[in-house]
């Protein structure tokens with residue numbers, strides 16, 4: 313069976329198995345928090361073992377987190393439009409346990425402190441003792457192994473491919489031309505995506521009048537800040553430190569480009585030696601990537617079981633219109649804008665190119681990470697796409713970090729959605745410009761890892777003076793959106809590689825033969 317069919321089959325099976333587990337097991341309980349009956353009534357929080365939100369979010373909403381010693385009187389579910397608010401009086405710890413078990417994981421709930429109006433905001437996570445957690449354990453274990461194998465390859469792949477790629481280009485004297493084409497493509501498609509996102513979110517207006525259980529506040533104005541930080545963060549203070557963190561890929565890329573470039577500026581003898589080493593290392597890593605490719609179908613299967621089994625489909629209702637807007641924008645960008653560019657600029661058949669790229673796209677979909685997909689992307693571009701090593705090794709690793717069309721349009725939609733909600737209506741022209749540029753820089757600065765886009769959204773929110781707690785709400789439905797926008801990110805990378813290769817005269821797969829004059 314062809315690899316992409318096998319992956320697709322495993323993905324479908326994974327969704328099925330996940331849905332069954334979701335249906336027959338009970339979840340979720342409250343991970344990381346121990347509580348008991350309070351002597352004066354209500355529930356006492358005994359210990360909080362774990363950060364409940366991702367670090368970036370947590371530091372922003374720190375005052376909101378539940379703390380050891382809190383006395384809780386009510387549990388308030390605020391799942392938005394469909395369910396409205398539901399308040400449960402916590403007469404005992406058992407009531408809380410029962411409620412949490414009945415709830416799906418992911419959605420945000422509030423806990424009210426006894427005798428006050430103060431709320432603590434918490435997302436629900438799977439309890440390690442629930443039967444759902446144990447049913448998913450083996451799949452999670454294998455999925456994590458698979459993701460670790462992919463992560464292991466990221467830094468060595470990016471370094472060796474960019475160093476050899478840039479050194480190869482520099483030696484041929486066409487670094488400038490290829491670089492210009494590549495960056496031209498990145499900037500064009502990212503802005504097209506961001507613009508499309510803005511257009512759709514303005515037209516559909518999912519945030520206007522939405523009932524999200526947060527209090528609207530119309531006082532957001534404009535406060536520009538932080539964009540130059542993305543540029544500043546590109547330069548590593550310490551190379552070893554940058555290499556030690558998959559989230560610092562822009563720094564790794566920056567160093568590798570310079571390193572590759574200056575290889576071409578030294579004498580022939582040391583140049584051969586250094587370049588020879590990096591070329592050899594690159595080939596070894598690619599062989600390792602080939603090996604990991606064999607595991608993709610099984611990794612994808614386990615990832616789908618883990619995702620669907622853990623989250624289910626129930627949490628999506630309140631934010632459905634927002635999700636539809638994101639899906640629609642992704643579909644138009646991936647199904648219309650990029651194919652048009654492929655056909656017109658690259659003279660490549662979009663459909664055939666899409667079919668050739670499926671292993672990379674399906675891996676992106678199931679890992680939600682462009683960087684983790686990179687080994688598969690490189691392998692697919694070279695073996696299925698017949699793109700030269702010279703082009704792939706320059707365009708793909710750069711694209712995995714810098715070129716994120718799906719993320720760009722998602723940033724726009726998420727931010728404007730929250731602005732519409734908080735402001736009660738559409739946003740003005742000046743705010744639109746901030747959002748589009750913000751979305752572009754956020755997509756460049758976002759690491760190719762799951763949920764990076766959501767974390768980057770915080771910078772745009774703060775530049776518009778919007779409360780960041782809104783992003784915590786979007787966290788509940790981030791996973792499926794992340795899967796789809798990552799697929800579009802990788803699809804755009806492969807289209808970029810095709811366009812660059814084809815305009816450089818390479819005979820890649822799906823190239824349209826020129827009609828006779």
Ligand code: ASP
Nearest residue numbers: 681682719760761764765
């Ligand atoms: N997960 C995305 C990626 O790796 C980034 C994002 O969160 O938007 O491409």
